[in-house]
Amino acid sequence: MITRNPCIANIKSGYLFPEIARRRREFAAAHPETGDAESRIISLGVGNTTEPILPHIDKGLVEGARRLGAAKTYSGYSDEGLLELREKISAVFYRGQPGADEVFISDGAKCDIGRLQLLFGAHTQVAVQDPSYPVYVDGSVLIGAAGGWQYEGYRGLNYLPCTGENGYFPDLSKLPANSLFYFCSPNNPTGATASREQLAALVKAAREKGALIIFDAAYGEYIRDPALPKSIFDIDGARDCAIEVNSFSKSAGFTGVRLGWTVVPKELKYAGGESVNADWNRVCGTIFNGASNIAQAGGLAALDEAGLKEIRELTDFYLGNARLIRETLHQLGISCVGGDNSPYIWAHFPGRDSWEVFSEILEKCRVVTTPGSGFGPAGESFIRFSAFGHRADVEEACGRIARM
Ligand code: PL4
Numbered sequence: 001m002i003t004r005n006p007c008i009a010n011i012k013s014g015y016l017f018p019e020i021a022r023r024r025r026e027f028a029a030a031h032p033e034t035g036d037a038e039s040r041i042i043s044l045g046v047g048n049t050t051e052p053i054l055p056h057i058d059k060g061l062v063e064g065a066r067r068l069g070a071a072k073t074y075s076g077y078s079d080e081g082l083l084e085l086r087e088k089i090s091a092v093f094y095r096g097q098p099g100a101d102e103v104f105i106s107d108g109a110k111c112d113i114g115r116l117q118l119l120f121g122a123h124t125q126v127a128v129q130d131p132s133y134p135v136y137v138d139g140s141v142l143i144g145a146a147g148g149w150q151y152e153g154y155r156g157l158n159y160l161p162c163t164g165e166n167g168y169f170p171d172l173s174k175l176p177a178n179s180l181f182y183f184c185s186p187n188n189p190t191g192a193t194a195s196r197e198q199l200a201a202l203v204k205a206a207r208e209k210g211a212l213i214i215f216d217a218a219y220g221e222y223i224r225d226p227a228l229p230k231s232i233f234d235i236d237g238a239r240d241c242a243i244e245v246n247s248f249s250k251s252a253g254f255t256g257v258r259l260g261w262t263v264v265p266k267e268l269k270y271a272g273g274e275s276v277n278a279d280w281n282r283v284c285g286t287i288f289n290g291a292s293n294i295a296q297a298g299g300l301a302a303l304d305e306a307g308l309k310e311i312r313e314l315t316d317f318y319l320g321n322a323r324l325i326r327e328t329l330h331q332l333g334i335s336c337v338g339g340d341n342s343p344y345i346w347a348h349f350p351g352r353d354s355w356e357v358f359s360e361i362l363e364k365c366r367v368v369t370t371p372g373s374g375f376g377p378a379g380e381s382f383i384r385f386s387a388f389g390h391r392a393d394v395e396e397a398c399g400r401i402a403r404m
Helices: 006-010 016-030 055-067 083-094 109-119 134-143 196-209 276-287 293-302 305-331 354-365 391-402
Strands: 103-106 126-130 158-161 180-184 212-216 242-247 260-263 336-338 344-348 382-386
Touching: 006 134, 016 354, 055 293, 055 305, 083 103, 083 260, 083 293, 103 109, 103 276, 109 134, 109 212, 109 242, 109 260, 109 276, 126 134, 196 212, 293 305, 305 336, 305 344, 305 391, 354 382, 354 391
Parallel strands: 126 158, 126 180, 180 212, 212 242
Antiparallel strands: 103 260, 242 260, 336 344, 344 382
């Protein structure tokens, strides 16, 4: 019989977010909603957008679909992405550097995080911020990186703690030489956003140690402090040690539309001198057939003047939710960070088990959250509150939490 990929046995049995959905279903079955407002289960758990796509961007999507229905405007595969969109991303987010030939359009950041692993192979050391978005860890183990093929579980990975003690920024002296380092800012789950000085130190450390940074900027459009960089390419020296993944999911509400991009600079080389950009082009050409043309039409609309205004409006809305959650937690004397330049609030429950706090909030408030330990060992005793939700739901959830 065919044998199973041994790496599959090494990943944790349940991915974090389906596990939360399972516990929510189990709770709802045991304690059904009765129809009154108080009994409704509200989610501040998964970071999933809830608000409609705003009119100008929506019109771009609709027109993109319409063009497919006419012989003159029909289009088929777009492979590495519409040149017009690549140029626009380069101009809007990077002032032309990286250029369009370094921008690859994708069907979302998560999908590219998975595919990027193919470039480096099983012998590569992997380092992650602890806590971090579980896809970096599970994806690495799944592909056999970090020795995932030879270890049980996650022993091959290097966890760099990001805690209150170090201002949620890792000790870079612990970054292994020649490793792949996943770094997310604004961070999921802590909401911490790295300063220019911190990112300069990160780039310096990566260059000295021959490490490659995979910079996840999926929440960049939530940054309101103009001193905080939105991209790793705002930092001198990043072009020969970093790749950036990004997304329209959380800025334009495209979680269900699926559109993102990855920037791979031409200067980026492997130890043997080969071009990472050329290999990425080859990998994408082989196992990816491009993002939807409709989604790309929406992306183009999102990046013109009216679209960028809508991105600001939508992200302002979710940041308003974040403010409400943060204020509620502060009033209760619960220490928390994030929520100012990010849609996540990271709340500390010292000495408590994260899943236990998750259950308590679910049982007492009928509010779903995300247990910090699901993001890594340093997340234990923390809860992540997501600011994605309708305003009335967030207000209702905050009211219940305040009475807890
Ligand atoms: C639940 C740091 C959310 N099923 O939509 P994409 O693929 O462009 O972006 C996904 C993504 C990429 N990078 C970071 C992210 O936080 C996310 C989305 N994370 C969350 O609650 O942590 C949604 C999770 C979804 C998933 O597994 O991604």
